[in-house]
Amino acid sequence: VVNIRKALMIGNEGQQQWFDATFDLYVDLGPAQAGAHMSRFSDALEEVIEQFASNSWPQIEFLAEQMAKTVVERQKVARAEVYIRTTLPLQKWTPVSGRRTQEVYGLLAQAVATKEHSRRMVGVEVEGMVACPCAQDMVYSFARARLQEEGFPEDVIAKMLEVTPLATHNQRGRATLLIGSEQSVEARDLVNLAESAMSSENYALLKRPDELYIVNKAHSNPRFVEDVAREILRAVVEKYSDLPDDSFVWVRQRNEETIHKYDVEAEGWGTLGELRSEILDNATVERHTTKEAWLRLTELVK
Template sequence: MSTTRRTAVEDLQATRPSAAISLSRAGVTRSAKAIRIRHSGAEQLFHAEISCFCDLRPDQKGVHMSRFEETVNEAIDEVVLGEALRVEALAERIAQTIVERQRALRSEVTIRASYPVEKRTPVTDIATQEMYGLIGVAAADTDASRRLVGVTAQGMNACPCAQGLIRGQAEDDLRADGFSDDEIERITRLVPIATHNQRARGTLYLGAPDGPDIDADVLLEIVEDGMSSEIYELMKRPDEQYVVDRAHRRPRFVEDSVREMVRGVLERFPALPDDGFLHAHQANFETIHTHDVEAERFGGVGEIRAELAGGRHSARHLTLQEWLAGRS
C-alpha cells in the first residue's frame, strides 16, 4: 500500500463559508502566558491569561488562530521584556497588530494577571502575601485604539440591615434593664454592634483617552476602601480584632461599595477627562442566605461626575463596548 503526501495544504480559513455572514467576534480565550510588567517602579513576572478577538468578514470561513498566538508571543518577547510596558499598553499593542494581521476591521484583547503583593498586618505588622488581579483591556480598529486598566481585590462587608435589627434589640434590652436613653446611646456608640459578614470582591476599571496615567495601586486602594474592611491571608489575634471591629463600624451594602469606589475615583483622579470611562463592580458572598448579591455602575466619567454633583439620574449609562468603540 502506498500513500501520497500532499505538497500543499489548502488554507481553509481563507475559503468562503457556506453562509456569507460576518461574525462580531472570533478568537482565542484563556491563553496562559508569563508576562513581565512594570509595577511599583520595578519589573515583575506575572502569570496571565490572554483573550484575543477580532471581527470576521462574511467571505472568510475562519480567523487564523495561530496568528493570535504569534502576535501575543512576539509582543511579550519584544515589547514587555524589553520596555516593561503597563498591562493595558501590552493589550493595546496586541489589539493593533491583530487588526493588521487578521485583515480585520476591529479587535479586542483582554489580559488578566494575578500577582502577589507583600503587605503588613494592621496591628502586629507581620508580613503577609496578598493576591490581587490586574486587568488590561484594549480595542483597536484601522484608525484608532483605546485601552483601560482594571484591578480586583477581596475584602469583607458587614451588613447594615442586620446590624440595625441587632441594635434595636440591644436598645430594647438595655432599656428594660433600667438604662437611660443617654446611657444606651453611649453604649451602642462605643460597643460594635453584631451583624453578619460577607466575603466580598471589588473590581474597578478606568480608562482615559487623553488623561493622566492611571496607577493600578491607587485603584486597589480605592477598591479596598470601598468595603467595610480589607482582609489579610495571615493575621494574629490583634489583627483579627482590628479587622472585625473596623468592619462593624463601617457597615456597607453591596451598593454602598460601588458608590464609594466611584466617588473614590473622582476624588483621587480629579484630572480625569469627561470622555474617560469608569466601571465599578462589587460581589458579596452571603453567609446567611443561599444566594449572593452584586451591584455595578458603568458609564462615562462626565455623566457620572455630573450625576454626583447634581444628584440627577442619568437616563442611560455608556457601556464598555460603546466606549471602546469610541462612542463616548
C-alpha cells in the same frame, strides 16, 4: 482564541516583574470574510502573543492595546479585542502587629482596535470584608429593648450602644474596577480605591490583635452592596480629577452571603464627565454610557 497562557514582563526599567497571564483574543470578520482557517489563524495569533509577551511593557494595558492593533493588521479583520488576566502581588503590613504580608489581587487589561482607532482599559479585582447594615439595625433594636427590660437608664443605654460594636452578618466582598483613559492609571491606586470602599480590608496573615481591629472596623462601617459600588465611583471621581471627561469607569461589587443562600451584586458605570455631574454637581443623568458603547470604535475621534 481563549485561555492562552504566557509569561509577561511588566514594569519600567529596573522595576520589571514576571507575570503568569491568560490571554483571550477575539476578532470581528469583515463583510467579505466568511470565516477563518483556524489552524493558520491560531498560529498567527500565537506569533503575536509570543512577540509581545517576550518584551517588557510599562503597563499591561499598553500591551493589550498594541496586541489588538497588531491582530487587526495581521489578520486583515475589521476589529480585534484583547483581554489579559493575571495577578498583582503587593507588599502590605497588618494593621496592628505590623507584620509584612504579600496580598495578591487580580490585574486586568482590555483593549479594542480597528484599522483607524483603539482604546484600552486597566482594572483590578479586590477582596474585602463587608458588614450588613440591616441585620445590625435589628441587633441594635433588640439590644436596646433588652437593656430597657433590665432597667438601665436611657442615657446609659445610649452610651453602651454607642461604644460597643454591634453584631451583624458579614460578607466577603469582591470588587472589580476598570478605568479606560488615554492617560496612564496605576493599578496599585485602583486596588486602594476599591479596598477602601468596603467595610474593612482583609489580609492573608492576621494575628489576634489584627483580627480584633478588622472586626471592629468592619462593624463600625456597615455597608450594603450598592453602598460599596457608589463609594468606589465617588472615590474614582475624587482621585482622578485630572482625567478627561471622556474617560470611562466601570464598577462591579459582588458580596458572597453568609446567612442567605444567594449572593448580591451591584454595578455602576459611565464616563467621568457623567459621573462628575452626578456625584459632584448632584445632577440627574438619565442615561450613562455603557462599556460596550464606549468601546464602539466607530464613534471615536482621536
